[in-house]
Amino acid sequence: MGASTGAKRRLTPEDIYNITLVSDAQISPDGRHVAYTQTILDKEKNDYRSSIFVVPVDGGTPRRFTSADARDSFPRWSPDGSRIAFLSNRTGKSQVWMISVDGGEATQVTDLPEGVTYFAWSPDGSTLALVSKTEAAQLEKREGDEEDEEKSDVVRITRIRFRADGVSGFLDDKRSHIWCIPAAGGDPWQVTSGDFDDAWPVWSPGGHEIAFVSNRTEDREYNTVSEIWAVPARGGEARPIATGDDAYFGRPVWSVDGAAIAFAGHRQPEAGGAIDSHVWVADGGATRCLTEGLGRTVGDAGINDTFASANPGLAWTPDGWIYFQVSDSGNTHVYRVPAGGGDPSLVVGGQRRVLDFSLSPDGSRIAFVAGDPLNPCDVYVCRADGSDERRLTAVNEEFFSSVALSQPEEFRVPSHADDRAEIHGWVMKPIGFEPGRKYPLVLEIHGGPHGMYANHYFHEFQLLAAQGYVVVYTNPRGSQGYGTEYASYTRAAWGEKDMPDLMAAVDYVIEQGYVDPNRLGVTGGSYGGYMTNWVIGHTDRFNAAVTQRCVSDLYSFFGTSDIGFNFGAYEWGGVPWEVRENYVRLSPITYVENMKTPLLIIHSEEDYRCPIAQAEQLFISLKILGREVEFVRFPNENHNLSRSGKPKHRVERLQFILGWFQRYL
Numbered sequence: 001m002g003a004s005t006g007a008k009r010r011l012t013p014e015d016i017y018n019i020t021l022v023s024d025a026q027i028s029p030d031g032r033h034v035a036y037t038q039t040i041l042d043k044e045k046n047d048y049r050s051s052i053f054v055v056p057v058d059g060g061t062p063r064r065f066t067s068a069d070a071r072d073s074f075p076r077w078s079p080d081g082s083r084i085a086f087l088s089n090r091t092g093k094s095q096v097w098m099i100s101v102d103g104g105e106a107t108q109v110t111d112l113p114e115g116v117t118y119f120a121w122s123p124d125g126s127t128l129a130l131v132s133k134t135e136a137a138q139l140e141k142r143e144g145d146e147e148d149e150e151k152s153d154v155v156r157i158t159r160i161r162f163r164a165d166g167v168s169g170f171l172d173d174k175r176s177h178i179w180c181i182p183a184a185g186g187d188p189w190q191v192t193s194g195d196f197d198d199a200w201p202v203w204s205p206g207g208h209e210i211a212f213v214s215n216r217t218e219d220r221e222y223n224t225v226s227e228i229w230a231v232p233a234r235g236g237e238a239r240p241i242a243t244g245d246d247a248y249f250g251r252p253v254w255s256v257d258g259a260a261i262a263f264a265g266h267r268q269p270e271a272g273g274a275i276d277s278h279v280w281v282a283d284g285g286a287t288r289c290l291t292e293g294l295g296r297t298v299g300d301a302g303i304n305d306t307f308a309s310a311n312p313g314l315a316w317t318p319d320g321w322i323y324f325q326v327s328d329s330g331n332t333h334v335y336r337v338p339a340g341g342g343d344p345s346l347v348v349g350g351q352r353r354v355l356d357f358s359l360s361p362d363g364s365r366i367a368f369v370a371g372d373p374l375n376p377c378d379v380y381v382c383r384a385d386g387s388d389e390r391r392l393t394a395v396n397e398e399f400f401s402s403v404a405l406s407q408p409e410e411f412r413v414p415s416h417a418d419d420r421a422e423i424h425g426w427v428m429k430p431i432g433f434e435p436g437r438k439y440p441l442v443l444e445i446h447g448g449p450h451g452m453y454a455n456h457y458f459h460e461f462q463l464l465a466a467q468g469y470v471v472v473y474t475n476p477r478g479s480q481g482y483g484t485e486y487a488s489y490t491r492a493a494w495g496e497k498d499m500p501d502l503m504a505a506v507d508y509v510i511e512q513g514y515v516d517p518n519r520l521g522v523t524g525g526s527y528g529g530y531m532t533n534w535v536i537g538h539t540d541r542f543n544a545a546v547t548q549r550c551v552s553d554l555y556s557f558f559g560t561s562d563i564g565f566n567f568g569a570y571e572w573g574g575v576p577w578e579v580r581e582n583y584v585r586l587s588p589i590t591y592v593e594n595m596k597t598p599l600l601i602i603h604s605e606e607d608y609r610c611p612i613a614q615a616e617q618l619f620i621s622l623k624i625l626g627r628e629v630e631f632v633r634f635p636n637e638n639h640n641l642s643r644s645g646k647p648k649h650r651v652e653r654l655q656f657i658l659g660w661f662q663r664y665l
């Protein structure tokens with residue numbers, strides 16, 4: 001594919017409005033239905049709208065359960081299957097709402113002043129555990145109540161984490177805690193308190209305890225520890241499950257007999273995504289790792305621009321299997337492992353990315369959302385061993401039958417580095433490809449650096465292919481999905497150790513004979529923007545570059561990015577005053593005088609992950625040097641402009657990228 005358009009038209013930036021997203025497939029307690037969230041981009045409102053749908057597993061038309069002009073998400077079945085609780089922002093803040101499976105109007109369950117970000121049903125269906133930043137005292141004093149004193153607009157900051165990407169302004173001092181509320185409505189009560197952020201509550205099978213994720217270490221202000229705790233459901237003292245300075249754990253799930261808790265993660269919090277996560281079990285004795293020999297990370301490291309996230313947990317079946325996602329060489333699959341120990345085995349595989357999954361309580365069926373290079377997402381169901389798989393939705397079938405898409409072709413090449421390590425990549429031929437012709441090429445570089453390009457639809461890539469470009473993308477060293485050694489290879493060597501991998505991929509594709517080597521472009525976002533800057537500072541081979549949400553100067557990234565104060569300690573080998581030379585040597589701006597490639601800089605003004613000063617420094621330096629450079633700023637957008645920005649801005653961003661490459665390639 002990729003060769004002809006046939007009767008189909010070419011994709012345009014505006015086609016993001018034609019794509020429907022499904023996420024969070026939740027199988028009903030009897031295994032006969034799947035509830036999920038369906039999201040659309042509303043052009044008129046320049047916003048997103050999502051609703052809860054339910055589809056029968058034996059086939060049939062999906063039924064829309066909610067239709068508010070709002071974001072309804074996170075559908076969760078009551079244990080008896082008679083109701084679905086979900087989150088909705090229809091009254092402003094995100095609160096829990098309830099709808100009967102027989103239909104009718106949804107009713108509001110919670111009205112917490114700080115809203116609700118997550119919830120879980122108690123096993124008997126009587127109670128919901130909630131996550132909220134509300135403090136009990138606020139229930140007496142509601143918003144709109146008279147303030148005694150006029151508030152000052154001066155901001156006093158005492159904590160090291162004072163900003164987070166995606167949160168306008170500054171972080172407040174409020175903490176996330178576990179709350180409970182009767183599912184039928186009534187007075188909520190606070191279960192956990194104190195100077196901790198508590199998350200991800202999961203009820204014990206007997207309903208007496210709630211396991212949750214927290215960081216209760218002494219040094220929690222500075223470290224990235226993530227522990228597992230459990231607390232009595234009526235409140236009381238929390239007991240440690242998997243805790244300590246070396247804990248980097250999450251996604252707890254109870255065994256069916258309540259004697260053990262499984263969770264995912266690793267024991268080097270400072271390394272974050274640079275090393276593989278595993279599945280662990282704590283049962284009162286020593287904590288056991290169940291996936292030691294897997295050689296791949298647990299979870300979904302995939303990166304694309306057309307998805308709605310659901311962030312699934314682990315699942316533990318009555319017959320003793322634990323199910324989990326695994327990122328493997330550009331795919332995200334579902335695996336299972338015997339809880340008592342044994343080899344993990346593949347359950348849901350294929351050249352695709354499984355975005356989320358859930359199991360029926362009897363462990364017999366799996367519902368999941370998966371996407372592939374030509375289809376962003378659909379809901380599927382299969383048996384517990386992966387057999388009898390069926391697709392239950394076809395949300396984009398009609399649209400994609402009208403546009404020409406390019407099927408990525410996989411390749412593996414030896415790196416240009418001395419070790420000649422094998423590098424995995426993909427090439428997309430342009431739409432209308434004619435053998436014998438030469439085409440311009442665009443190299444796409446992903447971020448993280450520990451992300452993973454996947455066998456998954458990428459609107460930006462398809463758009464470039466539709467406009468006549470050969471698109472090349474790879475998972476160079478630093479990427480996840482190829483084991484810990486591969487992912488951590490770029491430690492204190494950003495750019496130095498992955499550029500030879502990227503260049504090997506470009507040269508391999510040029511050798512195929514259909515690329516014009518004098519019309520090469522490069523682009524990427526975040527760490528991909530860092531690498532775009534690095535590449536044009538180290539070679540003049542590229543004729544145009546677009547750097548997006550980039551990093552250019554590590555020294556100023558430290559202390560200004562929301563992850564800046566801890567990210568660098570691992571990634572660049574220490575804090576600036578310890579390894580000053582690394583911060584200079586590994587900063588793309590150090591090589592700014594070498595940058596001759598015409599550069600478009602795209603950045604969001606409220607990007608607190610890679611603050612806009614990273615872009616400004618680069619722009620000003622290149623202007624002074626007299627280089628071809630332009631700077632496009634997106635107001636009121638954060639680091640996730642390309643994935644969840646205002647729809648109009650997403651279209652404009654794509655238009656700027658296409659425009660720059662059309663001008664220079």
Ligand SMILES: CSCC[C@H](NC(C)=O)C(=O)N[C@@H](C)C(=O)N[C@@H](CO)C(=O)O
Pocket residue numbers: 272273303446447448449450451525526527528549563567609610639
């Ligand atoms: C996926 S690996 C770690 C990503 C990292 N986040 C944390 C908490 O350490 C991160 O945000 N890195 C950025 C510099 C980045 O490159 N982000 C990528 C991937 O998320 C992007 O496309 O924005």
